[in-house]
Amino acid sequence: MRPTMFWSAITTLVTVSLVSASSVHRRHCHNNIGKCNFHPSKSPKCWGDHSLATNWYDEIPDTGVTREYWLQIQNGTAAVDGVERIVLTVNGSVPGPTITADWGDNVIVHVHNALQNNGTSIHWHGLRQNYTTQNDGVASVTQCPVAPGDSITYKFRAEQYGHSWYHSHFATQAWNGVFGGIVIHGPCSAPYDEDKGVLFLNDWFHNTTDALWSTASAGNPPVAQNGLINGTNIYGSGGKRFETIFTGGKRHRIRLVNGAIDTHYKFMIDNHKMKVIAADLVPIEPYTTEVLSIGIGQRYDIIVEADQEPGDFWLRAYPDTACSADNEMADNIRGIVRYDPSSNRTPTSTPYPYTEDCHDEPMSKLVPYVPLDVASPTTQKDFNLSYAISTSGMFKWTLDGTDLLTNWGIPTLQQSLLDTSVFKTSSNVVQLGERNAWVYFVIENGAAALGLTHPIHLHGHDFFVLAQQAGATYDAATTPLQLKNPPRRDVAMLPANGFLVIGFVTDNPGVWLMHCHIGWHASQGFGLQIVEREAEIPPLCDAGSIDGTCARWRRYVAAKGVLQDDSGI
Numbered sequence: 001m002r003p004t005m006f007w008s009a010i011t012t013l014v015t016v017s018l019v020s021a022s023s024v025h026r027r028h029c030h031n032n033i034g035k036c037n038f039h040p041s042k043s044p045k046c047w048g049d050h051s052l053a054t055n056w057y058d059e060i061p062d063t064g065v066t067r068e069y070w071l072q073i074q075n076g077t078a079a080v081d082g083v084e085r086i087v088l089t090v091n092g093s094v095p096g097p098t099i100t101a102d103w104g105d106n107v108i109v110h111v112h113n114a115l116q117n118n119g120t121s122i123h124w125h126g127l128r129q130n131y132t133t134q135n136d137g138v139a140s141v142t143q144c145p146v147a148p149g150d151s152i153t154y155k156f157r158a159e160q161y162g163h164s165w166y167h168s169h170f171a172t173q174a175w176n177g178v179f180g181g182i183v184i185h186g187p188c189s190a191p192y193d194e195d196k197g198v199l200f201l202n203d204w205f206h207n208t209t210d211a212l213w214s215t216a217s218a219g220n221p222p223v224a225q226n227g228l229i230n231g232t233n234i235y236g237s238g239g240k241r242f243e244t245i246f247t248g249g250k251r252h253r254i255r256l257v258n259g260a261i262d263t264h265y266k267f268m269i270d271n272h273k274m275k276v277i278a279a280d281l282v283p284i285e286p287y288t289t290e291v292l293s294i295g296i297g298q299r300y301d302i303i304v305e306a307d308q309e310p311g312d313f314w315l316r317a318y319p320d321t322a323c324s325a326d327n328e329m330a331d332n333i334r335g336i337v338r339y340d341p342s343s344n345r346t347p348t349s350t351p352y353p354y355t356e357d358c359h360d361e362p363m364s365k366l367v368p369y370v371p372l373d374v375a376s377p378t379t380q381k382d383f384n385l386s387y388a389i390s391t392s393g394m395f396k397w398t399l400d401g402t403d404l405l406t407n408w409g410i411p412t413l414q415q416s417l418l419d420t421s422v423f424k425t426s427s428n429v430v431q432l433g434e435r436n437a438w439v440y441f442v443i444e445n446g447a448a449a450l451g452l453t454h455p456i457h458l459h460g461h462d463f464f465v466l467a468q469q470a471g472a473t474y475d476a477a478t479t480p481l482q483l484k485n486p487p488r489r490d491v492a493m494l495p496a497n498g499f500l501v502i503g504f505v506t507d508n509p510g511v512w513l514m515h516c517h518i519g520w521h522a523s524q525g526f527g528l529q530i531v532e533r534e535a536e537i538p539p540l541c542d543a544g545s546i547d548g549t550c551a552r553w554r555r556y557v558a559a560k561g562v563l564q565d566d567s568g569i
Contacts, residue, residue: 040195040253044188047103052187052283055370057507060159061104068108069099073120073168073178081226082238083206087177088115088168094231095200095259096166096180103161103186112151117560119145119408119553120178123169124156125297126281126490127182129460132156133413133510134541136459139170140406140568141513141529142413144550152549160281161186163198163255164299171566172209172519175202175261183255189277189369190286192303193250201256201294201317202228203263203327209519216520217566219387219395221262221325227317227333235329242315242335246306254302258294261519263327264320264358264453264493267292269337270313270349274302279361280489282462283369290352293320293361295455297491297517300361310339312347323358323453323496358453358493363465366487374464374483374503378437381430382474383528385449385494396525397516399443403525404428404515406568409554413511416534417543428528435533437506440466441514444474444499454494454521456502460512460532462488463502470495491517509533509540513569523566 036046045052050061071090078087080094090096101107113120123137135154139145146152161184168178181198203224205212212222226235229242246252258265268274268291277286278301286303294300315335319327327333336347360366383399390396396403405426406412412427423429432439443456453470465488466481467474481501494500494516515527556562 038187041191041193044191047187052189052369055372056160063102063104065102066106066108067101070110070112071096071122072112072114074114075116079238080228080231081204081233081235083225083235085206086208088173089177090180094177096178098181098183098198099166100183101158101185103158103184105158107156107158109154110151111146111154113146113148115148117148118173119147119170120168120173121145121170122154122166124154124164124166124182126164126299127156128159128462128508129156129510130159130508131540133460133512133537134546136510136512137169138459138513138569140408140411141511143411143546144553145170145408146549147552147556150549150552158184160184162278162281162283162301163257164281165198165200165257165259167259169569172213172261172523175209175519179259181255181257188301189283190275190303191251192253194247195253196244198255198257200228200230200259201265201267202231203260203319203325204228204233209261213523217394217524221520223326223328224263226329227263227319227327229315229317229333229335233329233333244315244335244337245341246304246337246339248306248310248339251303251305254304256292256294256300256302258296258298260296262296262325264296264324265294266318266320266354267294267316268352268354269304269315270347270351271308272304272313274304276361277301277303279366279487280462280491282488285367285369287365291354293359295360295491295493297455297457298489306339312339312343312345313337313349314347314351316351318354320356320358322356359470359495360468360493363468363482363487366489368485368488371485372488373485374466375438377440377503378434379432380440380442382442383444385443385445387449394524397521398525399428399528402426402428404527404529404567404569405525408564408568409550409557411546411550412529412531413537413541414546414550416511416531416537417541417546423531429531430528431531431534432506433533433535434506438503439506440501440503442474442499442501443494445494445497446473447497451496453496454526455491455517456494456500456514457491457517458502458504458512458514460508460510460530461504462490463492463504464488465492466503467499467501468492468495470498472498474499474501506532509536511537515569522569525567527567527569
């Protein structure tokens with residue numbers, strides 16, 4: 001049987017940090033008087049002995065600060081849009097609390113699984129986990145699921161800055177509520193006055209993803225009942241709108257996250273333009289737009305100036321129907337921006353026009369602030385996307401004819417530590433042994449793959465987007481690659497009937513996952529694993545910790561008769 005969710009009351013557990021974000025932020029500025037002093041409205045590119053121009057792949061601050069957090073994954077019920085349903089929460093809320101650090105801090109997060117009958121894991125999306133592969137949090141890849149009643153501790157360093165999100169990487173659990181924000185304070189490429197924090201865009205169902213899995217696994221994406229703006233919206237006569245206050249004349253920083261399972265969004269704020277300053281965790285040369293195209297798993301930092309006459313304006317997230325599953329509230333996923341906090345008026349503003357195409361923001365606009373060029377590859381791998389139907393009728397996505405199938409009880413990292421030199425073919429493993437070598441992946445999405453667009457996410461690395469084209473076939477002899485300061489990020493769209501070419505450097509020993517971030521597709525086998533510099537992995541890992549988590553998981557599986565019926569990720 002598949003792990004199930006049980007009804008229970010929500011118990012709130014307060015997240016505790018040893019040092020608050022605000023106190024550390026002030027300490028940082030105070031201790032760097034006379035150096036490069038960060039100030040968001042005056043000198044945002046400064047950061048003590050470092051700055052926005054620092055190449056964080058080579059050098060990061062040593063703050064000497066450790067941030068420690070406690071998260072509890074729980075069963076509960078909630079009516080986030082006015083319709084009560086079973087949810088899974090982090091410390092009693094959806095989204096969960098935001099993990100906050102400064103650039104260069106050490107972070108420790110203790111995660112306790114308080115679910116009655118469900119495993120869990122937490123992945124720190126977009127964080128490179130540089131030389132900390134064990135802490136990437138992917139069930140069946142870097143760890144076994146954490147059994148009910150068990151706990152796990154993740155330790156890593158905040159080597160990047162900006163914002164991202166954490167989420168469960170066990171089955172489709174993330175989209176029942178197990179997710180939250182990550183903010184790492186650091187420099188940025190444009191000044192602002194107020195930081196509005198993380199803003200999540202999600203699709204939402206009135207049933208659990210577990211209950212919907214049988215429909216999705218047959219290749220039929222379920223229809224979402226709603227979409228959420230920071231965990232809330234209206235449905236029928238229930239629920240409430242997300243609201244935020246803009247101060248007239250001030251510049252407001254908003255940290256967008258697309259946390260959906262199957263929805264690409266077009267985001268806008270009526271009557272206001274957005275200055276885009278970062279894509280995923282990579283600062284870029286700022287550019288201005290009215291509509292932002294944001295794929296699943298992607299993040300954008302935007303700055304919005306309150307330059308209109310005082311009033312009330314719709315904030316909108318439209319599902320891009322060119323690649324998103326149907327949504328009953330497609331035209332009504334909205335929040336409200338108010339200039340007057342006492343106002344309760346319904347906005348009458350109108351949306352900007354947009355094109356439904358599921359494209360990324362143009363490569364020409366996503367110019368990294370720190371310029372890095374790409375060298376010729378030591379290794380190039382070409383993958384053709386297609387699909388197959390299993391003998392049981394399950395829909396499977398395949399790369400070169402193989403769908404990803406890992407094992408909850410024997411994660412790939414544990415296999416590597418046990419010196420299992422030959423991985424199963426069904427594990428879809430690419431082994432890269434050379435140190436600091438360039439690797440190119442060419443992913444082709446031809447007509448055999450049903451003409452769908454897919455958000456491709458790579459763990460353990462930012463990748464360089466070298467080419468990206470819809471409605472075309474990759475040709476090594478004629479396809480131009482952008483090798484001079486191409487966009488860098490960790491999620492990029494694989495266009496429909498087209499191709500995506502990415503490059504990265506083997507600078508991070510470990511076991512890393514690359515997969516489609518549509519939750520149904522990942523569970524249907526759309527992914528591969530990279531075993532990078534395998535000989536260097538053992539000293540990085542606490543084998544006893546991995547073995548202990550796995551032993552407790554296997555005891556739970558034996559007692560409950562749990563059967564894995566998806567790809568494992």
